[in-house]
Amino acid sequence: MITLLKILIADDEAPARNRLRDLLSEIQNTSVVAEAKNGKEAIELATETKPDLMLLDIRMPLMDGLEAAQHAQKFEPRPNIIFTTAYDVYAIKAFDLNAIDYLLKPIRLERLQTAIDKAHALKPKQIDALKPLQKIRSHLSIHERGRVLLVPVDDMIYLRAELKYITVRTIEREYLLEE
């Protein structure tokens, strides 16, 4: 039986998403399960659709692709991640240093095909390497009953350390943070 590769696309620009979808329609055994307009939406949709692969644009409003990739590491099973970017000198330099796969826009069909063929999950070490590229984190991700919740840093009132856990307090409720 051929397994279908479930793919999530995240890009804030509709034409860029359309283009990726067009290209993916020409690659066998792939199916686009979700399209997100920013990193936050990508994580939320990924919780529902459990994609095998996430194609993340780097520069997105609300939450960028780098932060989304970091939160996605908590999913079980962990999705593969490929970054897409138009032009970002610093990011490209960092990627070259750490050999993380990324696609340069405009993306070619053949290039996308090879990336999907060899798609492999980022190793935790590689995720750490992305940290210096990131702005200050906009969200904390909280693992709860098999789901990943995103809590905006702006909404937090306080953090309380309790033995090995940290309690995050917002107006609505409390969360347990395991980071």
Added chain:
Amino acid sequence: MRKNSRLPNLHNLGIHLRILLIVNLLAVLAALLLSQQFDEFLPLLAELSAVIQPIILLSMLILYVLYPLLSKLQYWQGLFAIVLLEMLISAFVVLLITRYFSFEVVTIPYRVIVLAGIVTAIVLYYFYLQQRAYSPAIAEARLQALQARIRPHFLFNSINAVLSLIRSHPKRAETALEDMADLFRVLMAENRELVPLEKEIALCKQYLSIESLRLEDRLKINWQLDNMPTKALIPPLILQPLLENAVYHGIEPMPEGGEIVVAIRVKHKELHIDISNPYVSENSHHSGNKMALKNIKERLHLHFDLEASLNSQANNNRYSVHIRLPYETD
């Protein structure tokens, strides 16, 4: 070789010609000062020349040969080496000449050596000043280079957007490519002359229509041009880079997009241009923003000196740029 050294290019004929001229002028000056009466002047000058010319010719030859070596030194080391070299050469020539001839003026060799050092320093100072005088031309060339630089981010994203249109909306893709061609024609042209305001506005509208392909209804523009003098002359590419900044820093980071306001009016014989965009302080501002502003400021200064100004400020979640320049028409 020339690039890494600030020393005058000693392989250049013009430089040698100038050296000849300056040194001989100084010789004339010396002869004038030394001669008590006018009929002493010419014989004195001839005598001085007899010593100076061999020194200059020998120096030029030696400097020409040694230039590749000298230019590898640091600037001050090079200067020092040249002065020392000249003193050695003049010492050698004076010793050689006084052996065979006797001159009134060069009875004391050390005097000639010190004078040679001073004259060399004067010549080198002249070249230093000349270099400084030429640097505005270099600055202008740099400005030209800066001006032509469009954000690569914009180029690749636009191409990507056009590619996505080709299958579904071939007509729109066509228009988009035409707009891009027009935009790049202006960006790559030598933009020295002032252009009518309406031309710059037309260019901005083409640029924004390309951007709205990918940003769609996130990008909203509010043009306030009712009192705009269409024939007013402004330096080209003053508005477009500011709009590019507004899109990059004000619209792209917003999930719902926002509105860019462009207002242009004339007041007291002055043209006022205001551009504002939404702004969130937590977004890291790239240095590219400041570079574009600095570049426009410099160009305004070049065209209008103190009669033009550019100010920018951020408040109430909006970032605004104000340009003031003299109202000129043909």
